[in-house]
Amino acid sequence: MPDLRERIEKRLQDEICTQYPWDEPGGKVPLECRPLMSRLDEIIEVISGIRDYSIEPYMDRIRQVVCANCMQDKHGYCANRAQNKCALDAHFSKIVAILEEEFRKDRDVL
Numbered sequence: 001m002p003d004l005r006e007r008i009e010k011r012l013q014d015e016i017c018t019q020y021p022w023d024e025p026g027g028k029v030p031l032e033c034r035p036l037m038s039r040l041d042e043i044i045e046v047i048s049g050i051r052d053y054s055i056e057p058y059m060d061r062i063r064q065v066v067c068a069n070c071m072q073d074k075h076g077y078c079a080n081r082a083q084n085k086c087a088l089d090a091h092f093s094k095i096v097a098i099l100e101e102e103f104r105k106d107r108d109v110l
């Protein structure tokens, strides 16, 4: 079985990023997916460190760890988010569900 990160990356590519057009021929991921894929290690770390039934604690932490060092300004505003152009934000619940499923598969084989 491919390792955890590989599986997560593939599922996010297949289930999230393919929903967006590839603007640049040869580009590795659509523009909307770049924050998601380029910050994937931090996102995995954040999601794996939280266990909660509601999505807010995950999102709060992502805003602190990822968005604060991305396009978000000091007032917490991100133009991409406001225009629904960030896959991480637009599909956040689904992304958390994918990661949780893959974490569970790893726990089940231990």
Ligand code: SF4
Residues within 6 Å of the ligand: 035, 036, 066, 067, 068, 070, 071, 072, 078, 079, 080, 081, 086, 087, 088, 089
């Ligand atoms: S919502 Fe904005 S600041 Fe946060 S990851 Fe997406 S593009 Fe970056």
